[in-house]
Amino acid sequence: MTALHAAALLIFLLGLAHSVLGERFILVRLFRRDNLPKLFGGTEFTARTLRFAWHITTVAWWGIAVLLWTAASGNPTRTSVLTVLGYTLVLSGILPLALTRGRHLSWLVLFLSGGLVLWCAA
Numbered sequence: 001m002t003a004l005h006a007a008a009l010l011i012f013l014l015g016l017a018h019s020v021l022g023e024r025f026i027l028v029r030l031f032r033r034d035n036l037p038k039l040f041g042g043t044e045f046t047a048r049t050l051r052f053a054w055h056i057t058t059v060a061w062w063g064i065a066v067l068l069w070t071a072a073s074g075n076p077t078r079t080s081v082l083t084v085l086g087y088t089l090v091l092s093g094i095l096p097l098a099l100t101r102g103r104h105l106s107w108l109v110l111f112l113s114g115g116l117v118l119w120c121a122a
Helices: 003-032 046-073 078-099 105-122
Strands: none
Touching: 003 046, 046 078, 078 105
């Protein structure tokens, strides 16, 4: 295993720990509070936005891990880098779309930019 493979594995594990431990020890406890801001008439949108914002970090780190793994496996091409980045953006867009039921419009930007990057990779 090369140093870049090790770095990719570490970043992947960091993302996994970030999501699992953050959900268990931070988000769940935070959402039990009764003083979350009420956006769009309640705290549900606030909680869902905080949840996707927390987990989108993991998606980004996993994208970085894939780029590192690709770099460790040889000379990454423009196409391979753009493909990883494009899918990372699209996968990031799924979080706000699903968790806020489309009310947080960042999914539009993430899908559009991811699609443009994937188009350029083709």
